[in-house]
Amino acid sequence: MLRFLVRRVLGAAVIVLLISAITFFLFFALPSQPALMSCGKNCTPDALAVINRNLGLDEPVPVQYWHYVVGVFAGRDLTVGHCPAPCLGYSFSNQQPVWDTIMDRFPTTLSITLGAAAVFLVAGVGLGMIAAAFRGTWVDKVVSSLSLLGHSLQVYFLGVVALAVLVSGLHWLDNPEYHPITEDPVKWFTGMIIPWLVLSVIFVANYTRMTRSQMVEQLAEDHVRAARAKGLRRRTVFFRYAWRGAMTPIVTLFGIDLGSLFGGAIITETTFSLHGLGRLAVTSVSETDLPTLMAVMLVGCTAIVVANIVVDAAYAVIDPRVRLA
Structure with missing residues (x-):
């Protein structure tokens, strides 16, 4: 290892x-x-x-x-x-240290990424397991239809609708805004709810469909049918045998999505006027600011490759058949 x-x-x-x-x-x-x-x-x-x-x-x-x-x-x-190291240079547009700018924008993108990832992973995997457990029933059809609908939506459309309904119409939530969690955890949470929900709707659809297909495939495997023949409880067969075998491709997809989101949620941050790495990337491109653009690219690609390393290492824990030589 x-x-x-x-x-x-x-x-x-x-x-x-x-x-x-x-x-x-x-x-x-x-x-x-x-x-x-x-x-x-x-x-x-x-x-x-x-x-x-x-x-x-x-x-x-x-x-x-x-x-x-x-x-x-x-x-x-x-x-x-x-x-001083790590020296990422000085911005061409405002002559400020790029490292300081990255560290100032980093918490916003981190909050969006981790919060949305937690929501869509739990919701997507949960709905996919429910659909697989009730395969062929009305529950399966409703979940599959909703996942298809969510997969067809886009962040820039759903974000505007969420702002119009939840903020301007019903006044249930305030406009999305980042507040440091160390200063006010309540404001941090309420300010990130809408971006989390909007991103989750898009990603939940993918995870629901993949979880359902993988669970249906695993439930038809020989070792699962053998476990059923031995008289094990349905819950034990479902979670101990089928669920664990279905997690490998889901973990792969989660690692890719997490790294991509962390690299810069450009559309999300632009839609909700959040000053994160994604919006910083757009600004640096329009202003031809090489040091800032290079820094955002380094952070983004590092996040993606680190996420893939963690995913590869997690295979051995999830699936004992995997041997890393």
């Missing part, structure tokens, strides 16, 4: 490095000059040259990337001063 995790971590580091290199070099393929954003309207060639030198944009692109990678692990000296 340890050797497997070491290999996976090394492979993940290579993937993150490749993604950062591709993003960095593609940025400079764009026909834009980031220094013009800091130069202003009355920009002269001499002033532009000074800004390029201060930002390190007067060096070859491979050299700039090397300095960037070294700065992430060891820090680096910039014109504005020493940038």
